[in-house]
Amino acid sequence: MDPSKPGASALEIDTKPQPAYPPPVTGIPVGHASQYINENPQHPRHHQQRQLGQQAPWSSGLCDCGSDVPGCCLTCWCPCITFGRIAEITDKGTTPCAVSGAIYGLLCWFTGCSCLYSCLYRSKLRTQYMLEESPCNDCLVHCCCESCALCQEYRELKHRGFDMASGWQGSLQGPSGTVAPSAPPVGVQGMTR
Numbered sequence: 001m002d003p004s005k006p007g008a009s010a011l012e013i014d015t016k017p018q019p020a021y022p023p024p025v026t027g028i029p030v031g032h033a034s035q036y037i038n039e040n041p042q043h044p045r046h047h048q049q050r051q052l053g054q055q056a057p058w059s060s061g062l063c064d065c066g067s068d069v070p071g072c073c074l075t076c077w078c079p080c081i082t083f084g085r086i087a088e089i090t091d092k093g094t095t096p097c098a099v100s101g102a103i104y105g106l107l108c109w110f111t112g113c114s115c116l117y118s119c120l121y122r123s124k125l126r127t128q129y130m131l132e133e134s135p136c137n138d139c140l141v142h143c144c145c146e147s148c149a150l151c152q153e154y155r156e157l158k159h160r161g162f163d164m165a166s167g168w169q170g171s172l173q174g175p176s177g178t179v180a181p182s183a184p185p186v187g188v189q190g191m192t193r
Helices: 010-014 069-077 079-090 097-110 114-129 138-144 146-159 167-172
Strands: none
Touching: 069 079, 069 146, 079 097, 079 114, 079 146, 079 167, 097 114, 114 138, 114 146, 138 146
8 A cells, every 4th residue: 555645554654764864963973083183284293093982191191290391390480371372272273372371370360270271271182182081080180280280281282293382373384484284374365345
């Protein structure tokens, strides 16, 4: 019996093929997920492909602050600058170093709880680079050992080829000073008359 005709049985109507719906959007990549893919192919550090859920270790330990003495000194005396640089690169240049550093400094000065703000960026950094959450929870790391956590994040970004002093835009520059293909066009004007 044809289901489109009157008098079709209920069994025939239920077995009619249903239209295919796309899978729900979950935000989880389907198939192989790669480690954070750097938009700049000229970076000295190319990142290996990783299976979904597999996390990489940090390039240095939490207490390896002495391996980068200038970064350690900067963090000890001006943590707002270290944090601002980390935040600018983690945000891919959308938030300038000065803005993030100022927010961090104000939170530190008025509340003493800047660690709650900086732990969000550690989580963001870990997500981008698929780093393991070690030695413990991100907020706990920042609350108990803020300076060491900032130093570790700073070293991690340096290890991945970023020029921390130049920020996001400076890191996109090629070795000859040319802008890499992934950098936004500079000086391109919108519509003109």
